[in-house]
Amino acid sequence: MKHLALAALVAATALPAMAQDVKVIGVSIPAATHGWAGGMNFHAQQAVERLEEVYPQLDFVLATASDPSKQVNDIEDMLATRNISALVVLPFESEPLTGPVKAVADSGAWVTVVDRGLAQDGIEDLYVAGDNPGFGRVSGEYMVSKMPDGGKIVALRGIPTTIDNERVDGFQSAIEGSGIEIVDMEHGNWNRDDSFTVMQDFLSKHPQLDAVWASDDDMAIGVLAAIEAAGRDDIQFVLGGAGMKEMIKRTADGDQMIPANVTYPPSMIATAIEMTAVGLTSTAPVAGTFTIGSVLVTQDNALDFYYPDSPF
Numbered sequence: 001m002k003h004l005a006l007a008a009l010v011a012a013t014a015l016p017a018m019a020q021d022v023k024v025i026g027v028s029i030p031a032a033t034h035g036w037a038g039g040m041n042f043h044a045q046q047a048v049e050r051l052e053e054v055y056p057q058l059d060f061v062l063a064t065a066s067d068p069s070k071q072v073n074d075i076e077d078m079l080a081t082r083n084i085s086a087l088v089v090l091p092f093e094s095e096p097l098t099g100p101v102k103a104v105a106d107s108g109a110w111v112t113v114v115d116r117g118l119a120q121d122g123i124e125d126l127y128v129a130g131d132n133p134g135f136g137r138v139s140g141e142y143m144v145s146k147m148p149d150g151g152k153i154v155a156l157r158g159i160p161t162t163i164d165n166e167r168v169d170g171f172q173s174a175i176e177g178s179g180i181e182i183v184d185m186e187h188g189n190w191n192r193d194d195s196f197t198v199m200q201d202f203l204s205k206h207p208q209l210d211a212v213w214a215s216d217d218d219m220a221i222g223v224l225a226a227i228e229a230a231g232r233d234d235i236q237f238v239l240g241g242a243g244m245k246e247m248i249k250r251t252a253d254g255d256q257m258i259p260a261n262v263t264y265p266p267s268m269i270a271t272a273i274e275m276t277a278v279g280l281t282s283t284a285p286v287a288g289t290f291t292i293g294s295v296l297v298t299q300d301n302a303l304d305f306y307y308p309d310s311p312f
Contacts, residue, residue: 021057022057022058022059023057023058023059023085023086023280024058024059024060024061024078024082024083024084024085024086025058025059025060025061025084025085025086025087025088025273025276025277025280026060026061026063026075026078026079026082026084026086026087026088026089027044027048027060027061027062027063027087027088027089027273028063028065028071028074028075028078028087028088028089028090029041029044029062029063029064029065029089029090029114029269030064030065030066030071030090030092031064031065031066032064033066033191034190034191034192034218035217035218035242035244035312036190036216036217036218036242036244036264036266036312037190037266038266038311038312039266039267039310039311039312040090040266040267040268040269040312041064042266042311042312043266043267043269043270044062044269044270044273045062046270047269047270047273047274048060048062048273051273051274051277054277055277055281057281058277058280058281060273061078061082061084063077063078065092067092068091068092068093068096068097069096071089071091071092071097072096072097072100075087075089075097075100075101075104076100076103078104079103079104079107079109084104084109085109085110085280086109086110086111086112086276086279086280087101087104087109087110087111087112088112088114088269088272088273088276089101089111089112089113089114090113090114090115090116090269091113091116091117091118091161092116092159093116093159093160093161094116094117094118094119094160094161094162095119095160097118098118098119098120098123101113101118101123101124102118102120102123105123105124105125110125110126110276110279110280111123111124111125111126112124112125112126112127112128112272112273112275112276113126113127113128114127114128114129114268114269114272115128115129115130115163115268115269116159116161116162116163117129117161117162117163118162119162125279125287126272126275126276126279126286126287126288126289126290127288127289127290128268128271128272128275128289128290128292129163129268129289129290129291129292130263130264130265130268130291130292130293130294131291131292131293131294132163132166132167132170133166133167133169133170134170134293134294135166135167135170135241135262135264135294136166136167136168136169136170136171136172136173136174136215137170137171137173137174138174138262138294138295138296139167139170139171139174139213139215139239139241139262140170140171140172140173140174140175140213141174141296142239142260142262142296143171143174143175143178143180143211143213143239144174144175144178144180146211146236146237146259146260147178147179147180147210147211147236149179150178150179150180150181151179151180151181151210151211152181152183152206152208152209152210153180153181153182153183153209153210153211153212153213154182154183154184154185154199154202154206154209154212154213155168155171155182155184155185155212155213155214155215156185156186156187156188156195156198156199156212156213156214156215156216156219156223157185157186157187157188157215158187158188158189158190158215158216158219159187159189159190160187164187167215168185168215171213171215182213183206183209184202184205184206186198186201186202188214188216188219188222188223190216190218190219191218191219191222192218192219192221192222192225193222194219194222195214195218195219195220195221195222195223195226196222196223196225196226197222197226198222199212199222199223199226199227200226200229200230203226203227203230203232208234209232209234209235210234210235210236211235211236211237211238211239212227212235212237212238212239213239214238214239214240214241215239215240215241216240216241216242217240217241217242217243217244217246217247217261218240218242218244219240220238220239220240220241220247220258221240221247223238224238224257224258235257236256237256237257237258237259238257238258239259239260239261239262240258240261240262241261241262241263241264241294242261242262242263242264242265242266242312243261243262243263243264243265243297243305243312244261244312245306245307245308245310245312247261248261248297248302248305248306249302249306249308251297251298251299251302252299252302252303252306254299259298259299260296260297260298261296261297261302261305262294262295262296262297263294263295263297263305264294265292266312268292271290271292272290275290
C-alpha cells in the first residue's frame with residue numbers, strides 16, 4: 001500500500017513543469033563493495049534515470065564512494081560546486097558522515113538519510129530504512145524456534161553503524177532467556193572475505209558450535225566457506241539476511257544449512273530518491289520516517305522473494 005501511495009504521488013506531480021530553475025538532488029552512496037551494495041547501486045542508477053525523465057525540473061548528481069573519506073569529499077563537492085537543493089545519502093559509516101551531512105542541512109538543503117543513520121539525531125528531514133530492530137528481532141525469534149533447547153552460537157556484526165547496533169540489540173532481546181548463548185561476536189563488515197577470516201577465528205577458538213547468526217547474506221557466504229574449509233559438521237545452520245537471490249534459492253530448495261532468511265531490500269534507495277523528488281516538486285508531505293518491514297523467509301514462502309533477474 002505504501003508503494004501504491006508513493007506511485008500515486010509521483011503520478012500526481014509528473015505534470016509538465018512551468019518554466020523554472022532546475023533544482024539539483026545529490027545522491028551519495030557507498031560503492032558496490034558487497035552484494036547488497038551492488039543491488040543498491042543498481043536501483044539508485046535505475047531510479048535516477050527514470051526520474052530524470054519524469055521531472056525535467058530536476059537534475060541528479062550520483063556519486064559512489066569506496067570509503068568514508070571519499071564520501072565526505074563527494075558531499076562537500078556537491079554542496080560547494082553543484083548548489084544542491086537536496087541530498088539523499090546512505091552513509092558509509094555513521095560517525096564520519098554526520099558533520100558533512102549536517103553542513104548540507106545547515107545550508108538549507110533537504111536531507112534524506114537512507115539505511116545507516118547518522119550519529120546525531122534530527123539532522124535529516126526524511127529517514128528511509130528497513131526495520132533494523134525488527135530485522136534483529138525476526139532473526140532472533142527464528143533462532144529460538146529452531147533451537148528450542150538452546151545452544152551455543154557465534155554472531156557476525158556488520159560495519160559499525162547505528163543500524164548494526166539496532167539489529168544486534170533486537171536479536172539479543174529476542175533470544176534472552178531462551179538458553180541460546182552467544183559465545184563470540186565480531187564485525188564481519190558485511191564482507192565475504194572479512195567474514196571468512198572472522199569465522200576461521202571462531203572455529204579455532206570454539207570446538208563445538210550449534211549455529212551461526214551471520215546477519216547478512218554476504219557474510220553468510222564467507223561463514224559457509226570457512227565451515228567447509230574446516231570440515232566442521234557440528235554447526236546445524238547459518239542464518240544470514242537481506243534476501244540475496246542465491247541464498248533465497250537455497251532456502252527454497254530445502255538446503256538444511258540455509259533454512260531461512262530475513263528480508264532487507266536494497267531497492268529502498270530508489271524509494272528514498274523518489275520520495276525526495278516528490279518533496280521538491282509538490283506540496284505532498286514526505287518528511288518523517290518511512291520504514292520497510294523485515295519478513296521471515298522459509299522454504300514455504302521463499303519463491304515469493306526469489307528474483308532471479310535481480311543483481312542481488
